[in-house]
Every structure is written in C-alpha cells, then in structure tokens.
Amino acid sequence: MSDANWGSGQPSRNRPIRLGALSAALTATLALLCCTGGAGAFFLTELSGDAAEERVESQSACGPDHKVDATGRMPRSAGYGERQLRNAAIIIKVGQDMKVPARGWVIAIATAIQESGLKNYANSTVPESLALPHEAVGRDHDSVGLFQQRPGWGSVKQRMTPSYSARKFYEKLIQVPNWEKRSLTDAAQRVQISAFPDAYAKHEETASRIVDALAGGAARTVRVADQAVCNSAARGQIAASGWTAPIPGGVGSGFRTSQRPSHNGVDIAAPKGTLIRAASGGRVLVSRCDPDRAGRLSCDVDGWPNKGGCGWFVDILHANGNITRYCHLVERPEVRVDQRVKAGQVIGKVGSSGNSSGPHLHFEVHVRSDRSSAGAVDPVPFMRERGAPLKGAA
Incomplete structure (x- = not known):
C-alpha cells in the first residue's frame, strides 16, 4: 500500500461555515525568556466570534513544573x-x-x-x-x-x-x-x-x-499518574489545552506535498477498526457518506485509488472557528449532526471507504470556520502547538 495512493480526503461538497460577522481581532506579541533560558516569541490572537488563525513563531521548551x-x-x-x-x-x-x-x-x-x-x-x-x-x-x-x-x-x-x-x-x-x-x-x-x-x-x-x-508551555502537558507529562496527548489523554491526538498511529502521507499538492490533510496509518477520537470538544457539523466521483454513495465497501470522496466522514467545529475532519471511516460514524462531543470522545472507527487504498485516517484541520480547501492548514504543527502531537510527526 503506497502513501501516494491514499485518499485525498476532499469531500465533494465543501462550503465555508459562516458564524456571523468577523469581529475585530486583537494581535499581541509576548516576548519572554523560557524556563530553560532560551528566548521565544508568542503571537496571540484573541477573538470573539469568528476566528483568525493563530500562530507561534517559536515556543519555549515545555516545562510543566516551571x-x-x-x-x-x-x-x-x-x-x-x-x-x-x-x-x-x-x-x-x-x-x-x-x-x-x-x-x-x-x-x-x-x-x-x-x-x-x-x-x-x-x-x-x-x-x-x-x-x-x-x-x-x-x-x-x-x-x-x-x-x-x-x-x-x-x-x-x-x-x-x-x-x-x-x-x-x-x-x-x-x-x-x-x-x-x-x-x-x-x-x-x-x-x-x-x-x-x-x-x-x-x-x-x-x-x-x-x-x-x-x-513554560504548561498548556501542552497531560496529567498522567498525577504527573504532568509534556506533549503526550495520545490514546485519549487530553492536554491541558483541551486537545488530543485522534488516533495513536504514525503520520504517513503529509500535507500538500510536492507529489500531492491538493492533499489538504495528513494520513495516519492504523488497523481497520481502530477507535477515532474527537481531537477537541465541539459540535458535529457533518456526519455522512461522501459521494464518489460518479456521485454514488458507496461507503459501506472498501474504496480504491481515484474513486474520489472521503467515504464515511465527520467534521467537528471547535472553539475559535477551528474545524477538524476525519475521513475513510469503516462504517457510519457514531455521532450525529449538531451533537456536542468532548475531547477524546469516540466518533468512529478507522476504515478504507472512499478514495483510499488501505485502512488509515485522513485527518484535516481548518481555520476561520472555513471547511473549504482555502481554510486547511497543516495538522502537524497545529496539533504539536497544542500538546497533542501526531505520533511519528517531527
């Protein structure tokens, strides 16, 4: 099974979600010395209503005991x-x-x-x-x-x-x-x-x-056996930021690579039936079968390369207009539209429906409440900054 053949994860009907007028954003720069003596620059964007993308130029080493x-x-x-x-x-x-x-x-x-x-x-x-x-x-x-x-x-x-x-x-x-x-x-x-x-x-x-x-980066820590462990939000554990990795598998095909410039997420290898968890708390926007290129709703069978469509998939809206997408589920998702879910809640199981050549989770992150390709960002740094790094991702 080749990473290059894994699903595009691009639902055939993507429309931006509009949550009201875009409110004024406040951008601030926090310059600080981290607990290990190095310098870091934090860029904060505080939002009310729709969200602007937040970014971090560099972060201090995680120090929960700082x-x-x-x-x-x-x-x-x-x-x-x-x-x-x-x-x-x-x-x-x-x-x-x-x-x-x-x-x-x-x-x-x-x-x-x-x-x-x-x-x-x-x-x-x-x-x-x-x-x-x-x-x-x-x-x-x-x-x-x-x-x-x-x-x-x-x-x-x-x-x-x-x-x-x-x-x-x-x-x-x-x-x-x-x-x-x-x-x-x-x-x-x-x-x-x-x-x-x-x-x-x-x-x-x-x-x-x-x-x-x-x-010292304490929001990226997870409480494990009464100890704060940095960047280990996997297998359902929740970081202090409120985020967790959706599955424990390693990242294969990456975000918008030279070989796959329209690949708007990452593919995470996992056996069929692996539990998929909501990466953060939020509201389910989409929970359905995505039609293939021929317009057929054929998600109850394994897909194949170039079939088109996300298969069974889920979109979840989180705070600040962040949206996560989970594609190629093996069967109908375990959540419904408008359902409120918690971080780490099981939403479905890994499969190979839609545009796929083998079991994996295609995982996307979108910002500014925009479900289209224009709103997609690389999930690897996004999740790492929240203390929920995708396994195997640098």
Missing part, C-alpha cells in the same frame, strides 16, 4: 496590559500552590477573560472606602473582581484580591465531578452559573497561549 513569578517582569504585549498579565500570573501561581493541574489554569484564565478581561473590576455601587485599588469599574449588580464574584464568595475586599478570588474559583472547580474531562465552558459554567454559559469556550485558545507563555 514556577510562575507573579511579582517579576511580565512579557510585553500589545493586547494585554502589564496588570492583566500579572493577574493571569497570579491565577496560575495560586493554581500551582494548590496543586491544581494545568488544565485548571486554562479554565480559570479563560473564565477571567470572559468575566473581566483580566482586569480587577470594582463596581459602581461599591462605596469608595471599600473599592480598594482597582483597574476598572463595572455595573454588573454586586459582582466584583477578576471572576466577577458576588457577595456569597466573600467580602468586597476579599473578592477584590486576585489571589483570594482565584483560590475561591479553584476550590469550586475541583469539586465539580470529572472537571478535567469536561469541556471548558461546561466546567466554568458549573462554577460561575453565568447567564451566558457558552461564552467561555471562545477564550480557550487564548487562555492556553497565556498559560504557555507564563508557565
């Missing part, structure tokens, strides 16, 4: 002020002191971004004598602080103290059953009880980048 200094010099940023990043550092440090896994830091920072933009908010109704030094004034009832906590969480002085408010958030988070396996927005909502429960998800990617920048 201790955050919330009093030291903060990275330079065009999008977040020094105080905002210091607040993020305090949130991480409290999590470290409480021995909360890095996934909790990502959830906490995403929550604080949504609730306060990482600014320590007072409230217009709070007496000046109780307001304490603050960074902004809001009007959200009697909620104050980074997490906009109400009086039941403590006194005004306590809630306006970043370390206290972060500790209270973590204390409630770790009481949520299976919180590490839940989607970020579900875990955050069970703590916050917000009127906008789906709002947290859009900050997951930005929160992961901030954690990586301030804590």
